[in-house]
Amino acid sequence: xxxxxxxxxxxxxxxxxxxxxxxxxxxxxxxxxxxxxxxxxxxxxxxxxxxxxxxxxxxxxxxxxxxxxxxxxxxxxxxxxxxxxxxxxxxxxxxxxxxxxxxxxxxxxxxxxxxxxxxxxxxxxxxxxxxxxxxxxxxxxxxxxxxxxxxxxxxxxxxxxxxxxxxxxxxxxxxxxxxxxxxxxxxxxxxxxxxxxxxxxx
Ligand SMILES: C[S@@+](CC[C@H](N)C(=O)[O-])C[C@H]1O[C@@H](n2cnc3c(N)ncnc32)[C@H](O)[C@@H]1O
Numbered sequence: 231x232x233x234x235x236x237x238x239x240x241x242x243x244x245x246x247x248x249x250x251x252x253x254x255x256x257x258x259x260x261x262x263x264x265x266x267x268x269x270x271x272x273x274x275x276x277x278x279x280x281x282x283x284x285x286x287x288x289x290x291x292x293x294x295x296x297x298x299x300x301x302x303x304x305x306x307x308x309x310x311x312x313x314x315x316x317x318x319x320x321x322x323x324x325x326x327x328x329x330x331x332x333x334x335x336x337x338x339x340x341x342x343x344x345x346x347x348x349x350x351x352x353x354x355x356x357x358x359x360x361x362x363x364x365x366x367x368x369x370x371x372x373x374x375x376x377x378x379x380x381x382x383x384x385x386x387x388x389x390x391x392x393x394x395x396x397x398x399x400x401x402x403x404x405x406x407x408x409x410x411x412x413x414x415x416x417x418x419x420x421x422x423x424x425x426x427x428x429x430x431x432x
Pocket of ligand 1: 255282284286322324364
């Protein structure tokens, strides 16, 4: 019997539970990493919109392999117990003056990974414009805090100015592209902008 995409999505949830991750989103980062090699052991990584913590935990376990640091920031606390030793977590708006100062203190970063998303209202144009705003803020942060040669992942809702951001990223990175992991739910309109090898200087 054929398996529907929704069944497949459920299988990601079950797998996340079995593997000890708080959210199925971990497999999106797994696919992005397999295709784009975003993080390597020893890196200092900024995880924006990190809660409940699957990307953070995956980065700690599988990408840094215990070597390196993760700065995780979210409006909500991480749901990880214990918090891995490589992780420093901040709770608050990543783009507020106060949190930004803490991020700058901990930067610059070899990689910035952002799965940040607005609370959806069910109104596609409102949701996409909020997502676009978040994505733009992450790109601005990256131009200030990414090391030369660094990599960037930004979630954006499709239709939310992704093409314009991609064009900007192509002028800042040696390579930039859009990637929609198979682990995204079939009814989700999210996608990811990936920038590899940042050309700016810090
Ligand atoms: C899809 S969830 C992230 C899931 C996470 N990557 C994981 O694997 O567990 C999106 C997150 O973005 C966060 N977020 C949205 N706006 C934010 C902001 N301005 N600053 C920090 N976090 C934000 C939300 O609180 C939410 O936890």
